[in-house]
Amino acid sequence: MKRYPYLPHTEQDIKEMLETIGVSSIEDLFVDVPKTISPEELKIPESRDEFTVKKILMGLARENKTLDEMRVFLGAGIYYRFIPSVVQHLASKPGFVTAYTPYQAEVSQGTLQALFEYQTMICELTGMEVTNASMYDGASALAEAMLMAVRISKKPKVILSKAVHPEYIRTVETYVKPQGIDVEFVDFDEKTGRTDYEALKKMISEDVGGVAIQQPNFFGVVEDLKAAREAIPEKVPFVVAADPIALALLEPPGSFGADIVVGEGQALGNFPALGGPGFGFFSTRMKHIRTMPGRLIGETKDVDGKTGYVMILQTREQHIRRSKATSNICSNHAHSAVMAAIYMSALGKEGIVEVAKRSANAAHYLAAALKGKGFDLTFSGPFLFEFVFNAGQDYEKKWHDMAEKGILGPLPLERLMPEMKGKALAATTELTTKEDIEALLEAIA
């Protein structure tokens, strides 16, 4: 009999188990299953030993150029940031990795407390009152936020800024349209790169049930949330998709009257991993808690009066409310959220500001240097660690050439927005050095 390390059964075990069951073979247990295929016909290779599998995967890994061996200026939602070793080590603990959803709270206090602390930290960053235990990613979190806005307002139309990440916009459309919700777009100001708040004000009508903008927006421009909120009537939910590191420096959306704040959390100690898994964070106000999607952790006491944590308000969720649930979400990105909590704890109050400021320093230094080389910034609006510049009509080709030389240059925007041909989105982080910038300037010239 062939042995498999993950399968414990000896021949003797199987014999005894079949006897106990009272059948003569395992096949007898499959009586109801139509034999649509025999395993021999499957075009799947035979099992392999661990060493060989490792070699195969290492071979595939070698066919990639990793961020660690490149000078990185790519962002647009996923960032190459420093993750201290301690973060990965703690997140890798099997008690976190191989646990399930904390349905039995008494033996899941580690998960529950870690998520409760995570919820607190995200509330601190967003300036909101309640945060759920995570969504899949920033884009799907924004889509769920727009559905929630409509649940609150009961109005059938939402407005998105055109300066929101194009893939987020597409995700929102995919999610909301089947429910009969219309999506309209407000332009950005071509000079500043900010959402056109005046135009937004004019678009508001009786049937608008939610407005979303991104902070900083897709172009890296810091939006004026005060002006945005003033353009939106109080009863229309205001949704902000925010970058969590940026929120270390920026006044949180909660201060400007946002109703829902979401975002991609990868920048908080999660690996770029080709775009996933990171996680979506989702915050709102207490008054909306019963309409929010996803799992929520609350503090309580046990029968001995000891503090503990449980999943709360589960009657919003699919396993109880079924077709009337606030969302179909079940599995979330809890592990990624806990990894973010570990990262935020490693950085602390001062550290996250330092990370944000250093990232912004590099961007501003790079922007000035690019200007010096004749590459003007496309927008005049203020920015933190991402900005758009006029890279020239031949930039896409140059971008590929630079990658060859070990530079992951600023993103050619036409890949996501055809109308932005010749423009590029540059991103920097606390890992960007002066040497990186000099190498980019030389290669791009």
Added chain:
Amino acid sequence: MTIFEKSSSGRRAYTLPDQGIPDQSLGIEDYLLRKEKANLPEVSELDLVRHYTELEAKNHSVDKGFYPLGSCTMKYNPKLNEDMAALFRYLHPYQPEETIQGALRLMYELKELLMEITGTDDMTLVPSAGAHGELTGMLIIRAYHLDRGDTKRDKVIVPDSAHGTNPASAAMAGYKVLELKSSEEGLVDLKELEKHLDETVAAIMLTNPNTLGYFERDILKIAEMAHEAGALLYYDGANLNAVMGKARPGDMGFDVVHLNLHKTFSTPHGMGGPGSGPIGVKEHLKDFLPVPVVRKDGERYYLDYDVPKTIGMMRAFYGNFGVLVKAYTYILTMGKDGLTKASELAVLNANYLKALLRGVYPVAYDPDGKRPCMHEFVADGSKLLKETGIKTLDVAKRLLDYGFHAPTVYFPLIVPEALMIEPTETESKETLDAFADAMKEIVKEARENPELLKGAPRNTPVRRLDEATASRKPIVRWTPEN
């Protein structure tokens, strides 16, 4: 104690490299800048390590002990998978395709393998979880009908034994949901189905084996009926672990198939996620897949955004790639022989445990205890409740004292006092014996000393928690006052 209470101003657990860049003025309007810093905890590296080590110790996990949660497939999560995922961490989704050929090839090959396992013709790896896949699948079905000008179909049929995500996903896709009453055998009732199948039905969502652990033996007939009525058949892959190498959903007649890589393909559950929920489709639904789809052109692997009638995007980027690496590693390791064996042993384990509990715990829809189940079975605690006043909840909590995780409880909804038990193939006979012994002991305790169960658990980091107050007066974040 929370990490906030362990915080002391001035401590930190990180250092950053010198960038060689002078401090810059950012030119942002003052009113847009933070006045008060976000109050994140300040701890040293050792404080941080102790805190999370302490939290980890309070969790039950697969690595620690038996985790027989029905419908969740809590199988062993191989260490090799984790190591292999670490080789692919530092890749940016927008890198030029020529610099990520290895990653794209991995995705392509995984897709091919999963299509072979499920018997489907194309696949998206984008969905991040089972429910995300369900929504993707239902949107594909919706787009398919509308594309054919078939606008009357406004409802989806879901059995009353289905996971809550099924009706919730159908509703999110804009459908009304019709719950189908199960037959006396706990299967799809063909007569009931016939009554409801008409030109307004867009799809039937089925889990097979179903959540009771029984295989829908009329599946070929059901598929025929659905297709005759113009409806499509959707496969919830939560229970694929029972039939790998035995039967393929595509061959059973399913048009759309979702997989849970975090169940069947051994990627860890991570306290609730991230998972991955690829969707396989038959030829006639290919053009509706969400973008991007991973494809191959000669020797070049690429992301195809040009899918003619695509439903759009389900999230940003390409899905949970890190999870895909683990599933791919698992499939390479197990091979077709190992995957088939895994399903056989999963079914053997469930039937063995069911046999051990014969006469102790009645099993739903199996009056004489002789009906074979698939990879899981549902015990019915209503007799015990009637005789002793002990609820399934009490049994579940008492199991925690014995060092086992409880089965899934009170699901499926059609079985009173349900205990849904899925041992998985990675558990040994000795573990199953020990679990059965604990269950027998607990039933004995229920008769002799019921207070022991009502007061359980006692050996856990906390005891029963006041969930009602927690939901009535929610405390959802730490503050210095609470």
